[in-house]
Amino acid sequence: AQSVTQLDSQVPVFEEAPVELRCNYSSSVSVYLFWYVQYPNQGLQLLLKYLSGSTLVKGINGFEAEFNKSQTSFHLRKPSVHISDTAEYFCAVSRRVGGAQKLVFGQGTRLTINP
Amino acid sequence: GAGVSQSPSNKVTEKGKDVELRCDPISGHTALYWYRQSLGQGLEFLIYFQGNSAPDKSGLPSDRFSAERTGGSVSTLTIQRTQQEDSAVYLCASSFEASGANVLTFGAGSRLTVL
Structure with a gap:
């Protein structure tokens, strides 16, 4: 079975600063990876996804994530929030x-x- | 419709009463999911419907929970004899199943409060 660990429950950042939200997964087989965002009082919205190919994926609103198979990570980043x-x-x-x-x-x- | 529609958006009920939550998926989407979002608990998978296949009920927390999907479209999640720990936001999502990865489109959720 696969599982997902988000290492930080809360991240406070100043405006225009860079941010990284960490995500590690466990699975013995190939998986698909996603980041979803939930704005206050709204449903979840897809931010970006990794299916195959390039390990750096770009999403909406200037976010990007990098798939690292050896570290089983899929951290989300934005250079200026x-x-x-x-x-x-x-x-x-x-x-x-x-x-x-x-x-x-x-x-x-x-x-x-x-x- | 244009998006996944859920009703009611808010439901307050007394302990012991039964509740029904409705989900109207995107037209043409063959897969439908129910998740529960509790404070501090993240998103918990409840049940998954795909076409005419038997549903995956592995996430239902107890036999008080049941769901059906009629005609491959609208789904109803029923909670019998509600308990206070059932209080949560119940999210429905749908997707078009195809080879590869599916992108889920979520509804805004139904917030259930059990007094």
């Missing part, structure tokens, strides 16, 4: 078993941007 990036961020992993796919989420990281 904005107040509007305040949200909860979820890392997720899935793999296909036959015809089924189940997404397993980490506990989430609450990103707070301070002016």
